[in-house]
Amino acid sequence: MEKKTPLYDCHVAANGKIVPFGGYLLPVQYETGVIKEHMAVRTACGLFDVSHMGEIVLTGPDALKNVQMVTTNDCSGMYDGQVRYSPMCNEQGGVVDDILVYKVNDNAYLLVVNASNKDKDAAWISSHLSGDVKFEDISESVAQVALQGPNAVPMLASLVADEQIPKKYYSFVQEADVKGIKCLISRTGYTGELGYELYCAAEDGPKLWDLLLETGKEFDMIPCGLGARDTLRLEAAMPLYGHEMDDTVTPLETDLGFFVKLDKEDFIGKDALVAAGEPSRCRVGLKVTGRGIAREHCPVFVGDQQIGMTTSGTHCPFIGMPVAMALVDKAYGEIGTEVEIEIRGRKVTAEVIALPFYKRPKK
Amino acid sequence: MATLENLKYTKSHEWVLENADGTVTVGLTDYAQQELGDLVFVNLPAAGDDVTAGEPLGDVESVKAVSDVFCPVSGVVAEVNEELLDAPQLINEQPYEAWLIKVESVSGSEELLSAAEYEAFIAQGE
Numbered sequence: 001m002e003k004k005t006p007l008y009d010c011h012v013a014a015n016g017k018i019v020p021f022g023g024y025l026l027p028v029q030y031e032t033g034v035i036k037e038h039m040a041v042r043t044a045c046g047l048f049d050v051s052h053m054g055e056i057v058l059t060g061p062d063a064l065k066n067v068q069m070v071t072t073n074d075c076s077g078m079y080d081g082q083v084r085y086s087p088m089c090n091e092q093g094g095v096v097d098d099i100l101v102y103k104v105n106d107n108a109y110l111l112v113v114n115a116s117n118k119d120k121d122a123a124w125i126s127s128h129l130s131g132d133v134k135f136e137d138i139s140e141s142v143a144q145v146a147l148q149g150p151n152a153v154p155m156l157a158s159l160v161a162d163e164q165i166p167k168k169y170y171s172f173v174q175e176a177d178v179k180g181i182k183c184l185i186s187r188t189g190y191t192g193e194l195g196y197e198l199y200c201a202a203e204d205g206p207k208l209w210d211l212l213l214e215t216g217k218e219f220d221m222i223p224c225g226l227g228a229r230d231t232l233r234l235e236a237a238m239p240l241y242g243h244e245m246d247d248t249v250t251p252l253e254t255d256l257g258f259f260v261k262l263d264k265e266d267f268i269g270k271d272a273l274v275a276a277g278e279p280s281r282c283r284v285g286l287k288v289t290g291r292g293i294a295r296e297h298c299p300v301f302v303g304d305q306q307i308g309m310t311t312s313g314t315h316c317p318f319i320g321m322p323v324a325m326a327l328v329d330k331a332y333g334e335i336g337t338e339v340e341i342e343i344r345g346r347k348v349t350a351e352v353i354a355l356p357f358y359k360r361p362k363k
Numbered sequence: 364m365a366t367l368e369n370l371k372y373t374k375s376h377e378w379v380l381e382n383a384d385g386t387v388t389v390g391l392t393d394y395a396q397q398e399l400g401d402l403v404f405v406n407l408p409a410a411g412d413d414v415t416a417g418e419p420l421g422d423v424e425s426v427k428a429v430s431d432v433f434c435p436v437s438g439v440v441a442e443v444n445e446e447l448l449d450a451p452q453l454i455n456e457q458p459y460e461a462w463l464i465k466v467e468s469v470s471g472s473e474e475l476l477s478a479a480e481y482e483a484f485i486a487q488g489e
Contacts (some may be wrong), residue, residue, distance in 0.1 A: 322403075
């Protein structure tokens with residue numbers, strides 16, 4: 001039985017098309033449709049319910065030590081109010097999940113995890129605790145929304161005092177006042193655009209949603225569903241757990257090496273990653289040059305030889321073409337390599353192109 | 364959801380127009396396009412291909428997923444709406460204008476519903 005997020009009634013009221021996802025009932029789209037929602041985020045602003053994400057808090061003198069043990073990135077040296085992305089690995093170097101680490105202070109870290117992995121992650125982290133640390137899963141008591149797109153910046157400025165708005169990418173303000181609603185606001189997102197994620201108490205969620213929906217009208221903001229969330233992250237080549245990585249794929253194979261600090265003293269999976277050495281496969285971007293749309297799990301060929309599999313794929317609305325990401329044999333990872341993707345029994349031509357497919361224009 | 368009185372419908376959400384010359388025009392219903400969402404790709408047979416009632420004639424893809432389109436009648440493809448290959452969104456915009464194929468030498472058909480029967484069928488499923 002799927003759970004409802006604190007915003008479920010808001011989605012029904014907005015005529016969201018509700019589907020089960022990651023154990024929750026969430027809107028895949030609203031009446032405007034995936035393409036308009038996608039374009040709104042690229043050109044104006046979109047509002048997403050991401051309350052299905054999980055939140056875990058580690059507190060105590062050994063909080064950092066424990067964070068360091070379960071993350072591959074180096075989370076030491078973060079400032080209070082900083083966010084860092086990191087894979088979390090198992091002993092074999094496969095990915096348990098990819099998470100965001102929020103440093104509240106030296107004795108408190110907030111970990112934001114994927115909805116579909118929430119229970120697995122909670123069990124994983126709590127079973128690897130050591131020293132003086134308290135573990136708390138606060139997922140059920142938190143509502144989270146993402147406000148994404150260029151107009152998110154002026155829009156939030158119309159609601160929140162300037163000093164309570166995080167200015168740097170991957171930073172946050174712990175206690176911001178959004179017209180009387182207490183929120184944590186971070187400058188983060190999963191769309192490749194400027195934007196924010198706002199966390200508040202579950203019971204304040206509908207009030208925050210309605211406030212943002214109303215304020216958003218003059219900023220061309222529309223509510224967006226999971227469909228657009230997926231096409232936006234794919235266009236920006238952001239990996240998704242269960243697609244570009246899972247328990248059997250290492251972060252080095254899926255092009256997340258930047259977030260793996262092998263010089264860090266110790267973390268779960270380090271020995272396996274060091275022992276494995278240079279990975280033999282890599283994550284590439286594919287542009288479909290033939291007629292068709294590649295989805296996940298399509299075999300990728302060069303001649304008769306299968307060189308890998310697609311991990312995600314769709315028609316991306318802003319760049320206006322079908323693209324896919326794939327894990328392939330490293331020998332075929334060069335940009336310009338011509339391949340074929342088997343789509344429903346039919347081979348369609350494609351070419352390896354640079355990731356990300358879309359990059360936000362710098363002003 | 365809109366239906367047109369002069370069309371017939373399948374339970375797999377295609378519409379059928381029986382033309383005076385004995386050919387049949389096939390498209391996707393308004394309900395189908397709403398359920399599928401924004402269409403971005405259409406795969407259709409070629410003129411001259413045989414089609415069989417109840418078998419896929421091609422597929423349509425939204426951003427999210429691919430879906431088969433089932434042929435309501437058996438026969439031979441007389442004409443294909445080439446315009447859709449470059450503009451699949453026409454199916455979303457005008458489902459009863461954006462026909463997919465015309466079939467000639469029609470030799471059999473699926474169970475076809477009237478507009479009222481089709482609306483009742485959908486109401487039942489919801």
